[in-house]
Amino acid sequence: MGTTPSTVHYELYIGIDLMAGEAVSLAITGLTYPRIGEELVLDGARGENLTLTVTEVDHYFGIADSTEHARVVVSTVATPNSAALARRLLDRETLDEWASHFPLIEPIHYGPPLAFDESP
Numbered sequence: 405m406g407t408t409p410s411t412v413h414y415e416l417y418i419g420i421d422l423m424a425g426e427a428v429s430l431a432i433t434g435l436t437y438p439r440i441g442e443e444l445v446l447d448g449a450r451g452e453n454l455t456l457t458v459t460e461v462d463h464y465f466g467i468a469d470s471t472e473h474a475r476v477v478v479s480t481v482a483t484p485n486s487a488a489l490a491r492r493l494l495d496r497e498t499l500d501e502w503a504s505h506f507p508l509i510e511p512i513h514y515g516p517p518l519a520f521d522e523s524p
């Protein structure tokens with residue numbers, strides 16, 4: 405008789421340039437929470453693999469009497485060989501397309517996309 409593994413849900417925060425406030429966030433469904441110092445390897449389509457090092461794991465709890473208000477945020481930084489891909493994922497369309505190949509990953513978008521006025 406086999407067992408069915410339970411899943412956990414967390415937000416994966418990928419710090420790109422913390423001084424500029426550049427980051428990417430993903431909603432992850434996994435088998436366990438990563439630990440500080442571990443590497444996460446996301447094997448993407450067409451060889452677009454993203455390797456991240458876990459720097460923090462934070463647990464947040466709301467005042468409501470419900471687990472709906474609890475969340476876990478796993479903070480990471482890209483390894484040097486993944487830094488260029490991580491930076492490209494700052495583009496919303498690129499992030500959506502890259503993440504679409506993972507059944508257990510969803511992009512998280514905070515706020516409207518940035519619009520740049522290129523008029524003189």
